[in-house]
Amino acid sequence: MRRLRWFLGLIALGVSFALVFFYPLPSLLSWQSDFLKHAFFILIISASFSLWRILRGPTAADRAVALDILGILIIGFCAILGIPTGRDWYIDIGIAWALQSFISILTLGKYLEGRRFDE
Numbered sequence: 001m002r003r004l005r006w007f008l009g010l011i012a013l014g015v016s017f018a019l020v021f022f023y024p025l026p027s028l029l030s031w032q033s034d035f036l037k038h039a040f041f042i043l044i045i046s047a048s049f050s051l052w053r054i055l056r057g058p059t060a061a062d063r064a065v066a067l068d069i070l071g072i073l074i075i076g077f078c079a080i081l082g083i084p085t086g087r088d089w090y091i092d093i094g095i096a097w098a099l100q101s102f103i104s105i106l107t108l109g110k111y112l113e114g115r116r117f118d119e
Contacts, residue, residue, distance in 0.1 A: 016045045033084070040080050047073045064108050071101030 050073060053066035075094040082090030110116075 013049075017042065036080055036084060040077075043073055043076050043080065060112050064105060064112065067108075068101065068105050071097060071105075074101075 047070060050066045050070045054063050054070065057063040057066060074097055078090045078094030078097065082088070082094070
């Protein structure tokens with residue numbers, strides 16, 4: 001049963017990436033290049049899979065890893081929005097998000113281990 005789920009997940013990933021590259025959806029961000037448009041939709045697909053793992057993760061550690069991955073994807077969204085617009089504050093938001101995500105994942109890890117925060 002586990003191998004079947006892995007196989008179906010692999011097929012879903014392959015189909016999603018094929019749809020993004022061969023049948024791209026019309027972009028709300030029409031000022032972007034084709035590469036950035038594809039990268040944006042790949043990040044959206046990856047974020048949806050990460051949200052799915054956060055909701056359905058079998059253990060708390062799986063949910064923590066998915067939450068960390070979602071933070072990294074948000075930094076990618078900030079970078080993709082910052083490149084074509086030329087606005088530096090998108091990168092500043094990404095840096096602030098990275099610091100906040102790092103601290104929150106460390107705190108969650110200590111909580112899941114059963115330690116106190118001041119140890």
